[in-house]
Amino acid sequence: MIEVRNVTKTYGRGEGAFVALDDVSFEIPDGVSVAILGKSGSGKSTLMHIMSGLDSVTSGEIRINGENIFAKKQKEIDAFRSRQMSFIFQSFFVQGKESCYDNVGMPLEIAEVPASKRKELIMHALNSVELGEKAKSKAKDLSGGQKQRLAIARAIVNNPKILFADEPTGNLDTTTGGIIEDLLFSYNRDKNATLIVVTHDPELAEKCDMQIIIRDGRVQEIRDNTTAKGKI
């Protein structure tokens, strides 16, 4: 369970201060898929950064499984992120000059997974996005859709409990985007992992169990379809 409690984030001070998030509160149960929907500049990306502990809050707290992450040391937040969370970005951020295998291996290195267990995890992740045969290819030789699949493999290799996806289909055509969406939702279903999609695309948001609509730094509306879809 992720609890967002009265989170306010202000950039700058005094008259020039800009309120990116204003008293935002909501709860996300484990294993659901959530869309954080909003226009660009609405504060949805800031919200994602704060929920993952990458950014700090001005006031308020984020509780993950009952623990306020901002009460922890940076070292513990980093360790938590490396074991429990992962990210997918609009512009993939795959390392073009490295092989697919090495790209997927990076989170395992960071999470200090013993070298003996890595190969199996990496190949499993690559196979689950159907890139097993491309293990030795350089990432830059992949197509856009393949790159995002590679990014998914990298995101799921360490079996995270929470998966953040920031406009995951923003740079892709509809067909390819559809494949990516399917992969994300099937990971969400099969592993009972929480999927948090940050998007401005209402169609993608529709496919999620929950939609949190952000406007000008405030929560405008929360739609909960979990009961309708038979979850929980």
Add this chain to the structure above:
Amino acid sequence: MVACKKFVITPQRKERFNMKIADTLRRAGRSLKQAKARTLLTSLAIAVGAFTIMMSLAAGEGTRNYSNNLIQSNVDPQALFIVQDDSLFESGGTASTGLREYDADVSEQGGRSLKLMNQEAIDGLAARDDLTDVTPTYQLSVRSIEFSQSDTRYSAEVAAYNPDVISEVAAGKLPEKGTSIAADEIVLPEGFATTLGVSPEELIGNEVRLTIVQPSSTLGEAEAREVIATEGVEGLARRAQGETRTITTSVVAVTKQSSTSFTATTAASVSAETAKEIAEFTTEGTDSYQKYLGVTAKAAEGYDPAKVKAELESEGFSAQTAEDLQSLIFTIVNVLQYIVAGFGILALLASLFGIINTQYISVLERTSQIGLMKALGMRGRDVSRLFRYEAAWIGFLGGVIGIGLAALATALLNPFINKTLELGEGNYLLAFVPWHALVLLACLILIAIAAGYFPSRKAAKLDPIEALRTE
């Protein structure tokens, strides 16, 4: 108990740490491979410095080895060179002030005055218990030298035989080390045989006549009258011309030119007795009669030459031991080595800016990668470590290239130098010492890591949110 537990390094923790190091090293290596040209160029700059320093080390080591060889085969460790005037060792004599009080023991030459050692002092030294083999440094001048093989008169340098240096012989036989040749014997260098056009063997046992001349004396009127009265006008003429004497010796050995020998390679050597005879005869009646630059001597068995030296110095003499000679040569070698190494260090310093520059560019280029790694939970200090390891790899690569080239250059140049300088078999002026190379390599890696500090700090401080916004 609980409090203690925190600080215990468990085997798992240690293993995890090692794994992290290995992972980071691998990742650093991979990152560098992705920018091959840049990595290579940066490390080549370091290689230039490493090469220069390695060559200076090799040259210093080689030269020290060579001079050590030279000294050990030429100088008895017990040997001492004792002089009256310590300014000889420093500047070759005291700078002359022009006009000074007359002193029979002081010689003046080329604007330098030097106090010489007289016979009395030499007798005093010879009487000491802690010295043996006290031999003055005879300055020998021989008017002419004749050989039984030829009617031509030659001139040649003649020196006193040094029983402590056994030269290689081309023909004949030299006495054992420490034993002098007999008074009527002479040792000739191989060059003489060549000039005479005979083989060295033909010279052995043959007669060599040395003609020495007493300086003409200036007689007062009374003395001149006396000479005329007793010896006639011929006597006076002979005095004015200088008396001559012929010393007949026989050739006992012909020596080869040796690469590890200091002395007597172009001079004929006579025994100490003959040398004394020549020196005294040719200076008789002059101020330099029985005056010498100094003496060579040996500390008697059981005496430490350094202690003997100290004692002599307290008595107003000045002395140099074999060790002093060695350290003198080493000082010169060291200074030259430092100069070359200095250039290497300058080159290295310049290359450090190369590393800093390269790594800064690398941080800028990989902003998104750094951001991603931090988002995935990599800690700032681990990011910093990654960049420092990259710098270490560059240092390692540069070091290996530079040192490898130095090893190659040493192997290729040695035979050439040996041949050009005619150093003789097995003497090499460049000595590649493996542990020097290893220490240098370790230093280079450390220096490179230090240079990588600033870029790595920039990487560590990068804000992942900002970093992921780029691209």
